[in-house]
Amino acid sequence: MAxxxxxxxxxxxxxxxxxxxxxxxxxxxxxLRHIPPSTILSTTSGTLHVDHKKAAxxxxxxxxRYLPAVGDLVIAQIHHSSAEAYACSLTPNTPFALLGQxxxxxxNKKTRPQxxxxxxxxxxxxxxxxxxxxxxxxxxxxxxxxxxxGPLSGGMAFDVxxxxxxxxxMGTDKNxxxxxxVVVLEEVGEKVRFEVAVGRNGKVWVDSGSVKETVVIGRxxxxxxxxxxxxxxQRKAIKKALKEVGK
Amino acid sequence: MPREADPSNxxxxxxLSALRENVRLDGRAFDQFRDVDLAFGEEYGAADVRIGKTRxxxxxxxxxxxxxxxxxxxxxxxxxxxxxxxxxxxFEVGRQDQTEILLSRLLEKTIRRSGxxxxxxxxxxxxxxxxxxxxxxxxxxxxxxIADASCLALVAALMHFRRPxxxxxxxxxxxxxxxxxxxIKLQMQHQPFCxxxxxxxxxEVMLHDASLLEEQCREGEVIISINRFGEVCQxxxxxxxxxxxxxxxxxxxxxxEKAKMLDKxxxxxxxxxxxxxxxxxxxxxxxxxxxxEQG
Numbered sequence: 350m351a352x353x354x355x356x357x358x359x360x361x362x363x364x365x366x367x368x369x370x371x372x373x374x375x376x377x378x379x380x381l382r383h384i385p386p387s388t389i390l391s392t393t394s395g396t397l398h399v400d401h402k403k404a405a406x407x408x409x410x411x412x413x414r415y416l417p418a419v420g421d422l423v424i425a426q427i428h429h430s431s432a433e434a435y436a437c438s439l440t441p442n443t444p445f446a447l448l449g450q451x452x453x454x455x456x457n458k459k460t461r462p463q464x465x466x467x468x469x470x471x472x473x474x475x476x477x478x479x480x481x482x483x484x485x486x487x488x489x490x491x492x493x494x495x496x497x498x499g500p501l502s503g504g505m506a507f508d509v510x511x512x513x514x515x516x517x518x519m520g521t522d523k524n525x526x527x528x529x530x531v532v533v534l535e536e537v538g539e540k541v542r543f544e545v546a547v548g549r550n551g552k553v554w555v556d557s558g559s560v561k562e563t564v565v566i567g568r569x570x571x572x573x574x575x576x577x578x579x580x581x582x583q584r585k586a587i588k589k590a591l592k593e594v595g596k
Numbered sequence: 597m598p599r600e601a602d603p604s605n606x607x608x609x610x611x612l613s614a615l616r617e618n619v620r621l622d623g624r625a626f627d628q629f630r631d632v633d634l635a636f637g638e639e640y641g642a643a644d645v646r647i648g649k650t651r652x653x654x655x656x657x658x659x660x661x662x663x664x665x666x667x668x669x670x671x672x673x674x675x676x677x678x679x680x681x682x683x684x685x686x687f688e689v690g691r692q693d694q695t696e697i698l699l700s701r702l703l704e705k706t707i708r709r710s711g712x713x714x715x716x717x718x719x720x721x722x723x724x725x726x727x728x729x730x731x732x733x734x735x736x737x738x739x740x741x742i743a744d745a746s747c748l749a750l751v752a753a754l755m756h757f758r759r760p761x762x763x764x765x766x767x768x769x770x771x772x773x774x775x776x777x778x779x780i781k782l783q784m785q786h787q788p789f790c791x792x793x794x795x796x797x798x799x800e801v802m803l804h805d806a807s808l809l810e811e812q813c814r815e816g817e818v819i820i821s822i823n824r825f826g827e828v829c830q831x832x833x834x835x836x837x838x839x840x841x842x843x844x845x846x847x848x849x850x851x852x853e854k855a856k857m858l859d860k861x862x863x864x865x866x867x868x869x870x871x872x873x874x875x876x877x878x879x880x881x882x883x884x885x886x887x888x889e890q891g
Contacts, residue, residue, distance in 0.1 A: 426604045441601030442685040467605040505610035505621075554606070560614045564621055 356391040356408060366397065370404030378407025411512040415440050415550040417477040422498070422518070424506060424548030425485055427468045435464060437472075437485065439550045444482065448472060452486035454495035462500055469501040469554065471546045501546060504556025507567040511551045513574040518547050532580055533569045536587045541566070541594075565590045600686040603812050611813045615801045622648075622807065627850055629805040632858070634752055634865045640779065641757030645749040647805060649739035652746045654753040655732050658760070660771060663719065663726040671718020671726040675703050675733065675750070683738040695742075702743055702832060703733065706788050706821040707750055710829035714783040720762055725769055727759055729782070740808035743819055747790035752862045756869065757782055775882075786823045789858045791851035793818045799839040802847065804854060818844065820851040824859040 354366060367375065367389070377383060380393040391397075395410030417423070417439060425437035428445055436445035448470065453462055464470070476484035487498045509517075516529030527535070534545060543557030543566060553570055557563045569590055573583050603611075614621065624630070630648030637644065641656030663670060677700035679687040687693065707713065718727040731753065733746050758779035763770045794806040794814040803810060806817075816836020821829040828848060833839075875881045 438601065442598060465605065467602060467608070469604045469606050501606065503609075504606055506604055506607055560610070560617050560619055563610070564614060564619055564623070567621065568623055 354397045355395070356397050357394045358392055360391050362389040362391065362397065362406070366399060366406075368399050368401045368404045368406065372404075374404065376403060376405035378405060380408030380410060381406065409512070409515075411510060413511065414443075415511045417446065417474050417483045417550075419474055419477050421474045421477075421549040422547070423472055423474060423485065423550045424501070424546060424552040424554055425470050425472050425550075427464045427466055427470065429466055430464065437470065439483070439485075446474070446483035446485050448485050448487065452488060452490070453499060454488040454493065456488075464500060469506060471498045471501055471548070471554070473498060497546075501554050501556075504544065504554050505563050505567060506552050506554045507570055509551055509553055509570055509574045511549065513570075514547055514549055514551050514553065517553070518549065527580075530580055531573060532583050533566070533573055533587060536584060537566055537569065537591070540591055561594050565594055598686050598688065600684060600808075600812070603809055607809060608813050611809060612796065615796055615803075620803070621809065624805075626802065627804045627854075629854065629857070630807075632748070632861055634748070634861055636752075636756050636865065636869045640774075641753050643749045643753035643756060645745050645752065646737075647741055647745045647748075648807065649737055650741055650745050651735075651737035652742065652749045653734045653736055654746070654749040655734075656753050656757040657730050657732075658727050658757075659730075660720065660725055660762075660769070661728045662724060663722075665723075668723040669719050670715040672728040673708060673713050673715055673718070673731075674728070675700065675708065675731045677703060677733045677746070679735050679738075683735040687738075698834060699733075699743060699746060702790065702819060702821075702830075703746060703750060705830045705832070706747055706790055707754075710788055710821070711785055712751070712788055713754060714785055717783040718759075720769055721764060721767070724767075729757075729759070738808065740811045741792060741805050743790045743792050744805065747788070747821070748858055748862070751787050751789065752865070754782055755784060755787065755862065755866055786825070786827065787859060787862070788821045788823045788827075788829045789855040790819055790821050791854045793820070793847045793850065795836075795839060795843075798837050799843050802843070802850075804850070818847050820848055822848065822851050822855045824852075824856050826852050 362381065380391055380395055382390050382392050384390055391408055393408060393410050395408040397406060398409050399406045423439050425439055425446060425448065428436045428438050434447040434449050437448050439446050450461055451457065456462065470487055472485040472487045474483060474485050488495050516531050519529035522528050541557055541562050543555055543562065546554040555563050555566045557566065569587055572578065572586055578586060611621065633646040635644045636642060644653045661672065663672065677696060679696045680689055681687055718729060720726055731750055733750060735742055735746065758781055760774060760779055761772045761777040791804065794803045794810060794817045795801065796814055798815065806814060816833065818831065818833045820831050
């Protein structure tokens with residue numbers, strides 16, 4: 350993240366920082382706005398990120414609530430069930446997303462998961478629009494495979510900020526370094542066995558089988574999020590916390 | 597009508613099974629409060645309390661009014677509580693929900709009915725003029741335990757507030773501005789604090805200062821208002837399974853400890869604030885000559 354600049358709302362993106370694209374088109378992500386003919390303004394405060402390969406640029410910021418986007422993996426909570434679909438909440442106090450009754454791996458009318466109100470599912474967003482209901486599904490509809498999605502049983506769901514959830518899901522670069530600069534899951538994973546699912550909507554589900562370990566993982570994640578710990582500080586906190594549970 | 601989003605089944609079950617293993621999600625002991633932070637505003641009578649992520653602000657104001665005809669020798673003291681969407685999307689403007697009604701009744705019982713504020717001292721001329729002390733309670737952030745936080749903020753604000761001085765000549769009343777005469781502290785007879793004990797598993801597990809998630813998972817709560825001398829002002833329990841008398845006694849004993857702790861916090865912060873404001877009295881403050889360079 351060497352080429353990042355901090356922008357304030359209404360600030361212009363300098364033409365030097367724009368990626369060169371072969372087709373001559375740019376892709377603008379969240380937080381940026383094109384004012385014709387050739388001005389790009391930021392609409393929020395955050396750091397500018399540029400992907401030269403895809404000729405894309407966007408602003409990464411730590412505020413705001415989650416807005417559904419197609420392809421996002423989310424942790425949804427079943428609110429109620431109707432004949433066709435489950436109504437799920439992605440974030441509290443927002444319109445429900447629809448999850449088809451048969452949108453699970455290997456589900457047909459006779460064998461389909463029976464979910465109760467309050468159950469959690471790991472799902473992918475397939476339709477997100479301003480005017481219609483958001484739709485999610487728990488399998489890849491083109492291959493019919495679950496790909497790790499489905500109902501989540503047991504464990505604990507922790508709330509984190511959407512920005513932190515994004516950082517958790519950024520993956521690693523070529524050298525195996527975390528792009529999002531969060532090492533909590535990796536470092537703890539060396540000592541403790543646990544299952545984890547990260548939802549873009551700011552939820553992290555953790556299940557380690559032991560209550561104490563799960564609580565420690567959740568606390569470390571929240572601490573890294575809320576106090577903005579860097580990699581070194583995270584390692585220190587992890588070491589201290591693992592000692593407490595005797596690992 | 598919007599309401600607080602219910603926690604998922606996974607969260608609910610996990611919280612309960614963790615409590616059975618004596619573990620709280622934030623790593624606290626069962627009777628431990630989150631960090632209590634108290635700050636006073638620039639003006640007299642503004643207190644801002646934070647308990648963890650819960651935040652409550654109280655502002656006290658005073659005006660001169662005619663007393664009630666049936667209570668000629670008493671001043672008037674009112675508490676207004678408002679839960680607005682700034683605290684949580686579950687609260688609406690202009691519509692009282694149950695949390696708000698319970699909170700305002702609780703504060704009323706704890707502070708007003710227990711006679712914490714001596715209303716007789718607010719009388720200026722019997723039957724004609726008295727002070728009306730108004731306390732506005734604003735919940736700014738809601739992460740559980742607003743009863744304890746609001747009560748603490750209210751008591752702190754009342755202790756911090758000063759009303760303007762008055763002089764009576766026959767029927768004439770002169771109210772002096774804060775700059776003209778040193779304003780006067782309110783007369784508090786005692787300082788009660790609300791301590792909420794949440795219980796789970798029919799009273800097997802007792803918690804202090806529950807977070808929002810714990811509040812949503814609990815079976816019931818007992819709110820005890822107690823001052824630092826151990827005098828109980830009220831006990832309220834809104835529904836939930838019955839708990840035996842012995843548990844209530846333990847609750848009261850634990851509440852007394854907490855009330856002493858909160859009392860200490862308020863006293864220390866008041867002292868700190870007083871030191872900050874003290875510029876050597878009104879005369880020193882109003883002096884026209886500038887500070888001379890020494891040496």
